[in-house]
Amino acid sequence: MYESVNVFGQPLMVCGGDPVTGWYRNGKCDTCAEDAGSHTVCAIMDAEFLAFSKYVGNDLSTPRPEFGFNGLKAGDPWCLCASRWAQAADEGCAPKVVLSATHQRALEVCDFETLKSHAVDI
Numbered sequence: 001m002y003e004s005v006n007v008f009g010q011p012l013m014v015c016g017g018d019p020v021t022g023w024y025r026n027g028k029c030d031t032c033a034e035d036a037g038s039h040t041v042c043a044i045m046d047a048e049f050l051a052f053s054k055y056v057g058n059d060l061s062t063p064r065p066e067f068g069f070n071g072l073k074a075g076d077p078w079c080l081c082a083s084r085w086a087q088a089a090d091e092g093c094a095p096k097v098v099l100s101a102t103h104q105r106a107l108e109v110c111d112f113e114t115l116k117s118h119a120v121d122i
Contacts, residue, residue, distance in 0.1 A: 001032045015042035015101040016077030029079035029103045037081035042101035045076045049095040082109035096120045
C-alpha cells in the first residue's frame, strides 16, 4: 500500500463508512499498485454524477446484493477512480470532493486546481 496521505501531504482522512468505501474497504481512499483504477478521489455522490457514471458504463446506483453492494445515492461519500472523476470534470458533471480524504496519488490524474474548485472542505 502507498503511504496514506492526502493531496496536502497530511494524513489521509476517512472518506466514508456507510457504505464502506475504498479499494481496501477500510473507509479511506488508500491505494496500491494493484488498484489499476486508482480509487483515490473522495467524492460526494449526486444524482447528476450517478446518472453520468451509469451512462458511461459504471452503474453505481443499482443495488448488487450478490456483492453486498446496496447501490449509492446522492449524499453518499465514495472513493472514485481518479480518471472517472477527471472525465466527469471535463464533461461538467464532477461531484464535490473531500480533499482531506483524497489520496495524493489522485494528483497523477486530476488537476489540483480543478479538484479545489469542487472541494467541500476548504
